[in-house]
Amino acid sequence: MSRRDNHxxxxxxxxxxxxxxxxxxxxxxxxxxxxxPSANGQLRRQxxxxxxxxxxxxxxxxxEDILKLIVMVTAEVMNSNIxxxxxxxxxxxxxxxxxxxxxxxxYLNKPPIRLGEGIAGMVAAENxxxxxxxxxxxxxxxxKRVAEKEGLCSLLSVPMCVKGKVIGVLNCYTSxxxxxxxxxxxxxxxxxxxxxxxxxxxxxLVRTRIIQEELETRKLVERAKDALMRNLGxxxxxxxxxxxxxxMNTRKSMREIAEAIILADVGEDDAT
Numbered sequence: 315m316s317r318r319d320n321h322x323x324x325x326x327x328x329x330x331x332x333x334x335x336x337x338x339x340x341x342x343x344x345x346x347x348x349x350x351p352s353a354n355g356q357l358r359r360q361x362x363x364x365x366x367x368x369x370x371x372x373x374x375x376x377x378e379d380i381l382k383l384i385v386m387v388t389a390e391v392m393n394s395n396i397x398x399x400x401x402x403x404x405x406x407x408x409x410x411x412x413x414x415x416x417x418x419x420x421y422l423n424k425p426p427i428r429l430g431e432g433i434a435g436m437v438a439a440e441n442x443x444x445x446x447x448x449x450x451x452x453x454x455x456x457x458k459r460v461a462e463k464e465g466l467c468s469l470l471s472v473p474m475c476v477k478g479k480v481i482g483v484l485n486c487y488t489s490x491x492x493x494x495x496x497x498x499x500x501x502x503x504x505x506x507x508x509x510x511x512x513x514x515x516x517x518x519l520v521r522t523r524i525i526q527e528e529l530e531t532r533k534l535v536e537r538a539k540d541a542l543m544r545n546l547g548x549x550x551x552x553x554x555x556x557x558x559x560x561x562m563n564t565r566k567s568m569r570e571i572a573e574a575i576i577l578a579d580v581g582e583d584d585a586t
Contacts, residue, residue, distance in 0.1 A: 336493060377516040381413035384509050385484075389415050392502065394486040396421065396466060399474075400434055401482040409434050409483055420460055432456035433471050434483045441480050443472040443503065445494045449487070468492040472503045474510040481510050531569045540570035541579040 381399055389397035398414040398421075408426035416422065430439040446469045449455040450462055460466070464521050466487045474482040484506040492510055535557065541552035561571045 324377065372473065378413070380512050381509065382415070384505060384512075385413045388484070388486065388502065388505050392470075393488065393500065395489045396464065396485075396487040397484060398485045398487075400427070400485070401474075401513070402429070402438060402480065402553045409438055412482075413492045416464075418464055420452055424457055424460055427456060433469060434485060437471045437473050437483050438480050441473050441478075443470065443499050445470045445499070447491055447493070452553045468494070470494045470498060470502055472499065472506045474506040474513075476507075476510045476514045481513060482506075484509065531567075531572070534572040534576065535568055538575035538579075541575055545579065 344458075385397040385399050388394070395412065396416045397414055398416065398504065401410040402408075403410055403414045403426070406426070409429070410426045411424065414422065427435045429435050433444055433446060433449070433452070433456075435456075436454065446452045446455065448467050449469050450458055450467070455461065455469075464487075466489065468488045468491055470486045472484050473480045474484055484502060486502060491556045535554075538557060539550050539553040542556065543549060543550060546553070548556075557568060557571050557575070560566075561568050564571070
């Protein structure tokens with residue numbers, strides 16, 4: 315019997331009592347059924363999951379640890395036996411697994427998925443969620459042998475986006491056939507976008523750090539060049555050429571060579 319039939323039956327008069335439940339004395343205002351406690355519990359777990367992901371993003375954890383926590387929390391709240399996070403390698407045009415709570419070597423060693431191929435590749439290329447009732451029976455799914463061995467059945471795959479740009483895909487697998495609800499899609503999409511923000515922030519920090527290090531290296535090289543020009547009576551081009559030659563011969567970076575020259579120059583100044 316459907317939920318609608320149950321509801322209609324509850325509204326019909328009881329022939330032995332001659333009144334509907336809603337009109338029973340002493341129950342005014344209590345006609346609507348109580349909210350489903352299991353639904354409330356699921357909603358609470360979903361909110362807690364999003365909060366946990368948010369805390370991880372602003373924490374001091376390394377990106378790898380953040381991504382692992384995201385897939386573990388997502389797998390738990392989605393009742394998924396495997397959850398995986400794949401990032402787009404723009405240079406190669408492939409999606410590569412970067413985090414999963416699965417310990418299966420075969421799943422972890424799955425080959426990268428080309429953009430536009432398979433379910434995840436299609437999700438990334440078209441920037442839209444896709445769900446599959448049984449990946450083993452879907453011709454678009456690329457790793458049926460792994461799915462059979464790991465007992466994978468239904469799949470919900472959503473894009474990870476930052477400012478409209480897809481940077482990866484978040485997958486949730488179940489071991490039994492499942493129809494994912496709109497709420498499931500919204501939850502996984504929210505988690506995926508939070509993960510995307512964490513990745514983007516980390517990449518921005520890395521790029522900023524690299525730029526800062528490059529600027530510091532340039533300053534050190536200029537100081538070292540000035541020291542060589544002053545001490546050896548050579549021009550800037552020759553000073554730089556000597557530094558480059560020493561870097562190649564010693565297999566040390568230009569920064570290390572510059573720091574050594576500056577340190578030696580400071581030592582000579584102190585000696586005088």
